[in-house]
Amino acid sequence: MAGLYLSVATRAFRRYSTYTAATLAGMFTNCVFGIILCFVYQELWSLKPHAGGYDVKEAITYVWLGQAMIMTVLVWGGGPTNDLANRIRTGDVALDLYRPVPLIGWYAAQDLGRAAYHLLARGIGPTLLGALLFDIRWPGSLGAWLAFAVSLPLAVLVSFAIRFLVASTAFWLLDSSGPATVAWITAAFLSGLTVPLVLFPGWTRDVVLTLPWATFIQIPADIWLGQRSGWHAVEGLVLGAAWAGVLLLVCAFVLRRATAKVVVQGG
Amino acid sequence: MTSTSSADGSLIQVRDLHRTFTVRRKTSRFRGVRDEVVAVHDLTFSVEVGEMVGYIGPNGAGKSTTIKMLTGILVPTDGSLSVAGLDPSRQRTELARHLGVVFGQRTTLWWDLPLRDSFAVLQKIYRTSPERHRANLAEYVELLDLGDLLDTPVRQLSLGQRMRGDIVAALLHDPEILFLDEPTIGLDVISKGRLREFLRTLNAERRTTLMLTTHDLQDIEALCDRVIVIDHGTAVFDGPLADLHTQGGSTRTLVVDLVDEAPAISVPGAVTRRVEGPRQWLSFPADASAAPIVAAVAAAYDVADLSIQEPDIEDVIREIYQR
Numbered sequence: 049m050a051g052l053y054l055s056v057a058t059r060a061f062r063r064y065s066t067y068t069a070a071t072l073a074g075m076f077t078n079c080v081f082g083i084i085l086c087f088v089y090q091e092l093w094s095l096k097p098h099a100g101g102y103d104v105k106e107a108i109t110y111v112w113l114g115q116a117m118i119m120t121v122l123v124w125g126g127g128p129t130n131d132l133a134n135r136i137r138t139g140d141v142a143l144d145l146y147r148p149v150p151l152i153g154w155y156a157a158q159d160l161g162r163a164a165y166h167l168l169a170r171g172i173g174p175t176l177l178g179a180l181l182f183d184i185r186w187p188g189s190l191g192a193w194l195a196f197a198v199s200l201p202l203a204v205l206v207s208f209a210i211r212f213l214v215a216s217t218a219f220w221l222l223d224s225s226g227p228a229t230v231a232w233i234t235a236a237f238l239s240g241l242t243v244p245l246v247l248f249p250g251w252t253r254d255v256v257l258t259l260p261w262a263t264f265i266q267i268p269a270d271i272w273l274g275q276r277s278g279w280h281a282v283e284g285l286v287l288g289a290a291w292a293g294v295l296l297l298v299c300a301f302v303l304r305r306a307t308a309k310v311v312v313q314g315g
Numbered sequence: 316m317t318s319t320s321s322a323d324g325s326l327i328q329v330r331d332l333h334r335t336f337t338v339r340r341k342t343s344r345f346r347g348v349r350d351e352v353v354a355v356h357d358l359t360f361s362v363e364v365g366e367m368v369g370y371i372g373p374n375g376a377g378k379s380t381t382i383k384m385l386t387g388i389l390v391p392t393d394g395s396l397s398v399a400g401l402d403p404s405r406q407r408t409e410l411a412r413h414l415g416v417v418f419g420q421r422t423t424l425w426w427d428l429p430l431r432d433s434f435a436v437l438q439k440i441y442r443t444s445p446e447r448h449r450a451n452l453a454e455y456v457e458l459l460d461l462g463d464l465l466d467t468p469v470r471q472l473s474l475g476q477r478m479r480g481d482i483v484a485a486l487l488h489d490p491e492i493l494f495l496d497e498p499t500i501g502l503d504v505i506s507k508g509r510l511r512e513f514l515r516t517l518n519a520e521r522r523t524t525l526m527l528t529t530h531d532l533q534d535i536e537a538l539c540d541r542v543i544v545i546d547h548g549t550a551v552f553d554g555p556l557a558d559l560h561t562q563g564g565s566t567r568t569l570v571v572d573l574v575d576e577a578p579a580i581s582v583p584g585a586v587t588r589r590v591e592g593p594r595q596w597l598s599f600p601a602d603a604s605a606a607p608i609v610a611a612v613a614a615a616y617d618v619a620d621l622s623i624q625e626p627d628i629e630d631v632i633r634e635i636y637q638r
Contacts, residue, residue: 051439052436052439052440052442055435055436055439056436056439059425059428059432059435059436062428062432063425063427063428066427066428066468067427138421139421140421140422142383142388142418142421143416143418143421143422143423145388145407146386146388146411146414146416146423147411147423147440148408148409148411148412148440148441149440307388308390
């Protein structure tokens with residue numbers, strides 16, 4: 049089974065890497081937005097130093113980490129789960145069900161392969177540019193690097209599970225674009241992409257930091273920046289693993305309901 | 316190849332199969348009623364190893380619903396079902412290893428990647444041994460003439476090429492049963508012919524059981540020894556193609572060109588359907604011999620030419636539906 053998933057993930061990686069022009073255009077966008085946000089954050093932190101417990105350098109670093117994670121965790125949605133939504137709408141999902149492979153594993157493997165590509169191309173590229181243009185902070189220890197590396201696949205899995213659930217609504221609604229819109233707006237806000245979650249006031253901050261979307265950007269970034277270290281970092285990883293586990297179980301449950309109750313479209 | 320089959324030896328065993336769908340119908344803006352729609356009703360048939368069965372019926376007759384139940388992605392409402400000795404909906408994953416499925420209008424191939432990649436993933440999916448996989452791939456690629464296309468991304472293939480790719484994909488794990496849903500839809504005459512030829516070879520050499528749904532009756536005539544006609548969810552005919560003609564009350568037509576114009580010919584065993592100048596059309600039952608009729612016509616009239624038109628299967632099936 050591991051061999052199969054690896055093989056599927058490799059193909060997904062290769063599939064996304066075939067569109068070089070799209071990748072370059074996307075990297076350019078990340079860089080432009082990154083630079084603009086850096087200027088905004090510099091201004092913001094000069095007015096209010098140590099906002100959210102970050103200094104300017106950490107805030108700037110956060111910008112580039114956010115840009116790196118947008119495509120890696122697909123804050124805006126999309127990826128293989130989009131294919132799934134389309135295949136449910138057209139009925140092609142029937143062919144996925146004919147294969148002796150669990151549907152969730154099949155799509156999750158594709159999404160991890162895709163995320164690996166997006167991390168390399170859309171993540172590392174802009175971050176290096178950010179490091180050239182601005183003064184950014186790097187992880188302070190091997191442990192921080194390792195914890196950051198573990199936080200990434202967890203973030204992708206949590207994001208995948210949410211997108212899988214959104215796509216599954218197509219089994220009932222046929223068109224999942226409504227739920228998808230709600231999902232990306234929620235994700236943009238609660239992942240810390242729009243505003244770092246550490247800037248949320250009072251108790252709302254504690255709440256948003258325990259929600260699944262916190263694992264997308266805020267937790268990996270805090271591990272990178274050393275804001276979360278030691279047990280605090282482990283706690284962040286456990287949160288990610290727990291959300292991934294719970295949400296994937298929900299996916300399995302929903303899929304079972306869907307295939308038992310719902311008509312697969314088309315003749 | 317090992318063959319699994321149910322207790323009585325049939326590869327596919329369908330008994331009193333039912334499937335109803337609940338459909339919500341809107342009666343006003345906020346209210347709706349639930350309607351029961353019967354898609355498959357009292358369906359019984361069995362298929363033996365190595366058969367090539369045509370499963371035909373008009374749109375909405377229940378063909379796809381049956382195929383979905385046979386492959387385990389739909390649960391029957393009632394009745395019993397066994398395919399390769401397994402219960403499809405309970406043992407879907409296990410059953411998948413025994414089945415190949417091809418949909419003319421759907422694809423299982425990776426759109427953005429070369430054919431080769433899709434085939435490589437399939438080897439992992441079905442855990443086919445590398446030797447077996449290589450041998451099958453080489454053979455099917457040769458037979459379906461895909462050698463030059465293995466490195467072409469699927470999105471650049473023509474419909475016919477993609478279709479052949481999908482068929483290879485369905486066969487790499489040596490399935491015992493191949494379900495084909497409209498496999499020749501949209502293909503040109505040459506591609507259709509080639510595909511039929513390939514399916515015949517497959518059945519002859521590997522004893523692969525084929526079950527084929529189609530609207531293209533030439534597919535049936537070219538491939539199937541047996542036809543199951545389904546209408547309103549139930550089998551209205553099940554038997555050899557030749558019997559379909561008898562059952563459907565199908566007729567052959569004797570076209571007679573007389574030397575001179577004459578009133579409608581009257582001979583025993585045939586009815587004159589049409590007269591047009593010196594040419595007349597006589598119809599007689601498809602299973603009757605043409606010889607006595609020809610002899611009777613020739614004895615009574617000055618005949619310039621004679622020809623016999625075979626019955627059209629489409630007419631026959633239309634006849635069956637209308638009963």
